[in-house]
Amino acid sequence: MHPESGRHIFRIGSSDSSFVLNGRYPSFCGSSSYGDARQSQEVQSIRLEHEKERAARENLEYRLEQLEKDREEEREQA
Secondary structure (H helix, E strand, O other): OOOOOOOOOOOOOOOOHHHHHHOOOOHHHOOOOHHHHHHHHHHHHHHHHHHHHHHHHHHHHHHHHHHHHHHHHHHHHO
16 A cells, blocks of 8 residues: 555556556456446446337337328228
8 A cells, every 4th residue: 555645556466467457446346436337327328218219119110000000991991
C-alpha cells in the first residue's frame, strides 16, 4: 500500500496480473468499478428500449393485418 495515498500499488510481478495488464480488477474478485456499474445500467436501459420497440413493432404488424383483413372483407361484400 502506498503510504501517502492509501492505495495499493501493483508492479510487474504482482499477483494481480489482470490489474497490471489493464488497470482493472478481474470481475471475479467482486469489486465492481463505477464504470462497470454505469455500463451495466446502460446495457439494461438499451435492452428495455429494445423490448419496447419490439412490442410496438408487433402491435403495428397486428394492426396492419387487421386492416388488410377488414379491407378484403369490404371488397368481398361490395
